[in-house]
Structures are given as C-alpha cells and as structure tokens.
Amino acid sequence: MRISGPRRGATIAYVFLGLSVAQTLIALIVGSTTLCTALLVVTSLAAIASILVGIRSRRPAFALPWWLLLASCIASAFGGMLTGALATADNPVPLTPQLIMLLTYPLQVAAAVTWLRAYAPATARTVSIDSTIVGVGALITVWVLLLAPAFAQHAPASDPRFSSATHLVFDAIVLAVVTHVAYTSARGNRAFGMIFGAFLTQLIGDGLLAIDAAQGTAIRGGSYMAVFITTYGLFAAAALHPSMVDIGTGAGSVPDRFRQRFVEVAAICMLAAAIPAARPPFGVWDQVVRAVLISCLIAGVLLRSERAVRTIAGKESDARHLAMHDELTGLSNRASLYAEHAALDRHGPFEPMSLLFMDLDNFKLVNDSYGHRTGDELIKAAAERLANVVGDRGWVHRHGGDEFVVTTYLDPERTDALARAILDEFSKPFTLRRVRVTLSTSIGIARTTGGKTPPNLDDLIREADSAMYHAKSRGTGSYAFFDDQLRASAVEQLKVTTDLTESLDDHEFELYYQSIIDVATGETAAFEALIRWHHDGIVHPPEYFIPIAESSDIIIDIGRWALGRACEQLAQWRNAIDGGNQAVSVNLSARQLRDVDFVSTVTDTLAAYGLPASALWLELTETALIDDDDIALTILEQLSSLGVTICIDDFGIGYSALGNLNKYPIDVVKIDKSFIAALGTQDEGDPKHHVLVTSIEAMSTALGLITVAEGVESADQLEQVKAIGCQFAQGWLFGMPLPMMQPWTDHVRPASQLRAQGQ
Template sequence: MAGLVMALTFGFRRECRKSRRQLRALQQENHDLKKALDAHAIVAMTDTRGVITEVNDKFCEISQYSREELVGQTHRVINSRHHPRSFFQDLWATISRGEVWAGDVCNRAKDGSLYWVQSTVVPLLGKDKRPVQYIAIRADITARKEAEAKTQKMALHDTLTGLPNRRLMKDRLAMAVSGKARQPGFGALILMDLDQFKEVNDTLGHAVGDELLQQVSERLTRSVRKMDTVARFGGDEFVIILDNLGIDCAGAVDSVRRVAETLRMALAEPYQLAGRQIEITPSQGAVLFNSENDEPGELIKQADIALYEAKGAGRNQLCFFDPALQAETVERALLVRDLRQAVDNDEFKLFYQPIVDTHREVKGVEALLRWFHPKHGMVPPDRFIPLAEQTGLILPIGQWVLETACAQLAAWQQDMQRKEWTIAVNVSGRQLNQTSFVGLLRRVLQKTGAPANRLRLELTESVLQDNVESTIAKMNELCELGVRFSLDDFGTGYSSLSYLKRLPLEQLKVDKSFIDDIFEDSCDAAIARTIVALAQSLEIGVVAEGVETPEQMKWLVENGCQLFQGFLFSRPVAPEELAASPIKLSS
C-alpha cells in the first residue's frame, strides 16, 4: 500500500512538473506573441461603449499620447475629421452585430499630424453571443498612403507646373456644371494661350520656355480666388474655371472681364530669364455656363473658338464665345475637310486674266485659281486661299497650280498666237520657304516641257519680309533656269528699298487700291506715279492692276505705264475663252 502511495505521489509530482513546464512554455509563447504583436501592430481594447481600457506601446508611439492620456477616453481623441460620420456609423453597426470590421482609417496624432492605419476591429463575445469588449489591431500604412497620394497627384497634375492637368480640369469643370442643379448662377471657362510663345522656345531654348511656363502658372494662381481652378491644358495653353459669378448674366460677364484683365496685367510684367528680360501677352477666350445640362466638352470647344477669335483680332485680348462663331467654325471645318480632297477630286481649275500693252495686245496672263465645289458651286478665292495657307494645304495645291500652268505653257508652244505669252503664278511664302522649292520647280519644268522664260512667279511684299537672304538665294537659282519674277501688290506692304534693288525682279505690279481713286485721291495718284517712276529707275517693267475704265488707262499711259490688267480688258476666263489679240475695250 505504501508503495502504491509513493508511486502515485511520484506520478502526480511528475505530472505537476510537466504541467508547470507546459504552462511556462505557454506563457513564454504568449509573451513572444504579445512582444511580436506590440512590435508590429497598434493594439487597443475597449469596452462595449468604446471607452479605451488598454493600449500597447505602439499605439502610444504613433498617436503621441501617453497610456494615461488614452485609457478612459474614446477614439474621438484621435479623430482626424477626415471621414464622414457615416463611416463610423457603419463601423459600429458592424461590430455591434458581433461581426469583424476592417478598413483604412485616417487618425490625427497629438501634434496635429495625420497618419493612416489599416484597422481590424474584432468583437469578443460573451455567453449570450453579444460583444463584451472590442480589440482593435492596426498597422501603420502612412507611407503607402503617401505614395498612393503622390501617384494620384502625378496622374492628375502637370509635372512641370504642378497645376491640375487636363484630366483633373475636366473633372472639376464637370463638377462645376453639375453643381448648377443645387446652386443656380453663372460660372465661366477661360481658355488662354501665350502669344508668340513658340519664338521663346525657338530662340532661347525649351529650358527657358519651361521656366517661363512655371512663372506664368504661379502668376495665374496668385491672381484668382482659392475656389477657382487654374489648370495647364497643354503646351502654352491654360484653363481658368470660375464659379459663383452670380445669377445676373451682365454681372457675370463683367466679373469675367475683370478677372481676364487681372490675368492679362499679371502676365504683362516682364520676366527675367536666362539673363534676359522677356515680355509675353495672353490671348483669352471665354464662355459662360449656368445649367447642369451644359456639356463640359462643348464648353471647351466654345472657349477654343473664342480664343481663336481673340488671336485673329490681334492677340492680347479677351473674346467671349458667340454662337455665330460656332456656326462659322463648323462651316470652316467642313470647308477645310472638302479642301483636302479638292485636288484628288479634280475640283480646281485655272482661269487666266490677260495682261496687255498700250495697244491692248496680250503679252501674258495671270493664272488665278478657282474652286468648283460639287455642292456650293464656285468658292471665292478669298474664302479658301487663307484656309489653305493656315492648314498647309497651300503646298499640294500650289504644286498643282504650278504643274497645271506649266502644262498650259507647254501646250501654247504649238499655238503661234500664244507661244510668246507668259503665265504669272502667285507663290505663297509657305511654298517659297520649302527647302525643296527650287528642285520641285525644276522637276515641274522638266516634266511638262514648259519654257522657263515664259513662267513668271509673283511674290508679295509680305513674303519677302521673312528669310530675305534665303529668298534672294532661291530667286537667283531660279533665274538661272530662266524663271522670271514680279512683285505683286507693290506699295501695300513695307518694302525696303535697300533689298528691293537686290531682288532679281522683272516687274512691279501697282495694286488696284491705288488705281481705283487716282482721280479722287491725290495721294493715290502720287503713289501710282511714284511706283511707275521707281520701276523705270530700277529698269524693270510695271503692270497696273485693276484697270476698269478708259480714263484710268489713259492716265496711266500718260504717266509712263506700259502694261495693264483689269476688267476693262477681260475678266479671268478659262483658257479656251481667252480673246484674240488685240482685245477690244469693254464698254
């Protein structure tokens, strides 16, 4: 019996030692788990009312509050006001049902700084399956949130200026428009670009251009209200969104004008860049909006139309959108679309207006382009030629004109009456500035077999004002081929006599505007007389354009003019309609 007792006692002691070892191991494991949790997690326990009953060191460290300052308080002590009330109402509704809640929370530390935590709140349930306390386990994700915010900022802001980019601008414009359902009144969109900005880039380099854009963005931001948006639309274009301009349209227009003038004056102050003083001006187009049904994309288009009008009106000014402008812009766009296809569709035709001598004998013709649109009929040259210049279509169209005129010259070589005639072709600055222009014309002459000495290129004074040295060099190359030159509309530009004498010209053409009033305006008569005398002194010919009456012709002959062009002799006609020489005077 004693042995049995001893055995049982020994066994009991052995089990006790084992239990104590297991308990110590469990305690050590719990200690290690708690240590690991405290090292990496932010932990707090609360009662069912949300009052904090326990926090770990990590909580105190990130919140900057001591344990004594936290225990007995609710989590309102670290509320950042970042989240709406509904956010926490949802949290409490979830954990009150005994369910786990998880989400990202922005809190405020004791010094006022914000930090983000990824939070999991676990309800601890009693026997009745209802929460008796809550444990919140959090991880610091501030760095991740800051990286996300930085990435988002990069996606929505211009990297050069830091301003909202096109995407964010469109979002804010959409918000401003939709807000009219709640807050009636006018807002406005201003689209702005910098006049002659390309010259800054071209002459001083893109680095200086970028610095200029940065300074412009700073001035624009300082010149508007905090509630307004200044965005970079792209390149040198900026957008300003103004809201809450009142319910009176006239008052809203006045407000936009005041803002636009403030912006203009702010940008007008000189800039010191790369050791140089730079001045630049803005052109601005504005459109008002006051309905939630306004289409943001359409507003941008309308502001762009107004901006185009401002630049066309001389730059450095503000223009408001007018629906009539939109109709004109749409019509222009459709015309440009059709103009692109006009050469391929064989819609162009050259008409010729005779140039006659004092005996009314034809010495040559001027080739004049006519566009016969399949829907609109003949489109006036003053409508489509400027469009061709602006869009660059003047290059393929101009080549077609040269080829067609040279083919006509070649054909006239078989006509005894017309083989000595010249054809004058107008050449734009854009054509002449092509580096390949001389070679292009040489190939046209070779292809058509046209005599080069019967081709006369007409240039305007404005063409000669750009790249003078390059232009003279090209003219001399073409003269070596036999091509001749006329200076068209002489007297209407700003010709410099210092380079006029260097130009290999064969003719000056007196503009029609001086011929019209030679009997009513003594100044026009004096100018016409002076041009004829100048041509004679330079030993070049002179042609009077726009001659419409016998009296005008008589006066011009008496004053030394030898060649004439105008309705008195013939309107521009198709080549097969050119009259025999001499031409009878029109009645």
C-alpha cells in the same frame, strides 16, 4: 626642334615620371637597402622641389589642395629621413618618425575632400558616406590582421603594425574620394590622373609595408620603399604638368557615378565580412571591437541605402516636375494641362469652366529682330506678368511657343474682367536687357456649360483658338468669346475642308485667266491664273476657300494642281501659236513656301510640259513671308536661280514691305489695287495715293524691279499709272478673268525681257 609652352611643361612632367619609374625598377632589381634608401631620399626631395616649382610657376587658381599635398610630401620625406637617423638594430622603426609620417595622411584626406567639394558639391555628401564605409571596412580588415594581434601580444607603440594599419585606413578613404573626382569632373585631366596613380601606388606600398609588419620583417629598405619612389614621382609629375591649373576650376553639378566607386566599396565590404570569419578572435575584447566595427559598417551601408532611395525619389520627383512644367518659364505645360483635366472627377456634376487661349501679337517680329535669346526673355517676362495677373483666379499654362492657356471657374462676367485685366497689363512695355518692347496679346475664350457631361479639352482649345483668331481679325490687343456664330463658322470651315479634300478627285477646280498689259504698247505681257471652285452648283472665288485650305495641307495639293494645269494650258497655247513665248503667273500660298519639295515640283512640272523657267511667274503676298522666312528665302532663291520670275502681290499693305524687297529675290512688284482705286480721276483722285504709287514705282525702278498696277478699271487710271511710270497694268479695263479660251494673238514677251526692260 625647340619645345616651348605647355608642351614643354608636359614633357618635363613625363621625363620626371619616367626617371622615377626607372629608379623604382632599379631598386627592386638590385635589392640593396642602401641604394633603395638613397634613391627614395633623392626622389622625395626632388618631388618636393618640383611641386613647389609647379605651384609657384603655374599659379593655379585653386591652389589649396596643392599646398596640402606639398605639406604631406614634406611630412613623409622628413619622417622617412628621421627614421634612418634614429633607427637602431633593436628599434628599426622608431615611434617619433612614425608619428611625423602619420601627418601625411590627414593632409592628403584634406586635399582630396577640398577637390571633391570644389568639383562636385552636389554629390560631396554621398561620396563622403561611401568613403566612410570604405574606411570602416578597411579598419575592420586591419583590426583583424594587424591591430588585434599586436594588442594580444602587448606590442609596443612603435610596432610598425599600428602605423601601417593607420596608413591603410587613410589610403582607402583618400582613394575612394579621388576615384569619384577622377571619373567625374576631372575626367580626362592628365595631372589628376597622375594624382590618382600616386594614391594608388601609395596604397600598394603601404600594403607591402603591412605585410612585412604582420610577418615581423618590416625593415628599412623593403620593397615598399621602392614603390614609394614612383609615388613621389607621380605627385611631382602632376604638379609639373600644364593641366594642373585646371583641377578644381570646373566646379558645377555633375552626375554621381557610383559605378566607379562600387568596386572599391564592394571589395572592402567583402573583405570586412570574410576576414573576421576566417580569423578567430583573441578574446571577448576582440569580439566586442569586431561587433562594434561591423555595426558601424552596417549602419553606414543602411545610411547610404537610405540616401540612395531619397536620391532616386528626388530624381523621380524632378523628372515628374520637368515633364509637367515648361523649362523656360516654370509654368505648367501642355502635358500638365491635359493631366489635370484627366484627373477631374468623371462622375460629375461639373462646374462651368472657361478656357482662355492667347498669344503675343507680333512676337515673331521681336524674335527675328533681336534674336531667340531676347525672344526667350520676353516669353519669361510675359509668363511672369500673366501669372501675376491671374493669381488665384485660375491656372496658367504655357501651351507652346508664345501661346498660353488660362483655365478658370469664374463666371462669365468675372472671366470678361480677367481678360480685360490681362490686356491692360500686356499693354504696358516690357523692359528687357537689350530692348524695351511694347506689344499686345490677343485672347480667345471658350466656356463650358457644366452639368453631367465632362468637358472635352481638345474642343475647348480649338474653340478658344478660333475665338482668338477672330479677335485678331478685329485688331490686335483684343479678346473674343466663342459663340454660336463662331461655332457655325467653325462647322462651315470643317465642312469646306472636308469637301476640298474630295474636290480634286471630282475635278471641281478650274483656272480663270486675266491679262497683264504693257501700258506703253497695249500688248498682253502675261496672264495670271486665278482658281475657281465649282461646288454645290456655285462657282466659288478663291477668297471663299483658299484661307480655309491654307489651314491644312490640302493647299499643297491644290497648289500643285493649279501649277500643273496652268503650265499645261500655257504649253497648249505656245504650241498653237508658232513661236509663241507667253508666260503664265500662278499664286503661291504660305504653306507652299514651307514645302521642301516645292522646288522639285516646279522643275518637274516645267520639264513635263517642255516649258522654260522664264515662262513661269510665281506670285506671293507679303504675309506669306512672315512665317518661317528662312525657309521661304531658300526656296525663292533656288527658284530665282532657275530663271522663274518672283512677284510680290498686293504690295504696300503687308508686313515689312521695304525689307521684303531687299531681302527676297523679287522681280516684279504688283501695286495693290486699293492704291490704284484711290487714284480716281485726274481731277478727283486722292493726291496722297498718287504720291504713294509714285514712290513705290520710283523705289522699284531704283531697285531694278518691274511694277504692275493692279485693279485698273478706267482709262483715266490707266493714263495716271502710265504717267507715274508703271510698266504694266492689270484689271477689268482689259477684261475680266475668264476660263480657258483660244490662244491670244497678241505679241507676248517672256519674263526675262520684262526684267531687262525694268532695269
């Protein structure tokens, strides 16, 4: 099998490394100085050639560190070969080659620091301090063990103790830097792992050289030279490995993982403290040098500690900022709003304060049409525009989603002016990257009177939110103050909500039924179940309590009851009429279309009363499809697949009507009664509405849908909808909604037959 591409490059790298390790083992086992020297020369030259080939062939985008490593290997190899050429029995390690080899280490430090700055610029300074501490600790250690004895013995400059001590200090610094990069940004990179191994084996080799130098046995061909064979092999393998091109290209902010460097820093500090204590000084000059070096080490540790404290304090400050500010817009968030309110002087007196609650009208339409990224861009632009308008007149908070809160101590007149200024500013188009959007905002304003009692923030937000929806009811792009009328309405809504929770147990709900007629035959096709609430001696229509119920989860329980009661009644009618195949239509709320258990509720209810899915029609308005439309689509598709008939009610006055017909599994279109009422008589009716009804019916027929004309109240209207082509009609002409009655004897056709006729 032929190996090619990156896999082939990795194989070559591993083969080179394996050969280097094998040569190291051979040199250690044989113990021949000549063999060890020859293997080291061959490996070093091969490594230099391999690094050059790797750089030229792979062309890494961040090549500077590789050229520095190549230069360091050249200096090391040239110095080593020059040592063999100039060495004598009296001077086995001449000074000139030592100075040349010494160039190796600054070049390696430069390469390591270059990678550090490329990979982790945010932590480069901290790592540099840690590496300096390691270097000072290593310097203390080599001073006591190597340098001080050499100075005390008046050793010549060519004494290997001087060079080996220098090598160890640089090794410690380089390894500290490389350790950080290897365990953070370059983690998992095979080539950088080999570089780390190269520096580690180099430290081991220099350590063996230092031991020989301290004992006066530093001769060419020692065991340290065998270890250097592996060092060259690792450098070469790293340059040949395909992952070498990725080193240094992943620059970015990465967390500082001090734990990986802690072992090295702690070990060198412990050595720096223990070794001077175990070795007595050679004189006052030695004591002074030790004191200076230890002082430098302590200063480095203190600097590192001070920086660590500042880093922790900075992270805590960032965490507090993130906790109190919105990540997308940078505005204060809801938590900050409550924290600032809690920090107010609780002893009063309190100044009158206004709270403006606002959201972006039709924001969901933008979000759904252009995606969440455009939606986020719009939120940021709106936040910036709002902050600019408010300025120093108040404080702006993002409450969540497309909702914002402004708090201000302006008087009512100036608060009114501020609201107008916000509306004017938001009437201007937003120019985004993908689209130019024009939308408005609706604002609700609640105000405290001040005094000794602290304001309740939850009450203010609730009141301002109620005022905002009151403003929306008058049209988008407006504002409203929360006043006594709205307060009374809110109190009434709270009372109704409370009463509704008890009404199911008190059996206060009842279903009324209205016929849906086949206009061609006059036969009853189905019945719509309409809920009524008997409370306080009054029969309340759904318009009174359903909108309030939909503001809480009580609508789920009411809807479940209505579904069960309608199916129970239908089952009784079918059993009373042998072979009856009646259908019943039940209205759905928007919250039921977000109830993940709704499909199982329908199937369980049908099974409980022995009804087929075709016996059930479910009616929903277009507005019920606006929120969480993906969830609604999933639920409706599941119901349709069961055979349940899906009807869209009040068609033509809602949101994105044509799109809903195409998107959702609709079976029946119920044309809103306002269009039918405008038909009037054939002589006096509005021709525009006649065209609209005709267009809706034609479009529905083309899509294979059934049409039901709602609100038919006269024979003339019936004739018109029949002429237009509507298959079914519903309205007071055929009877008012009535409570449970005896089974109808008319022929009633199931929904499946209706769909077949519609097609």
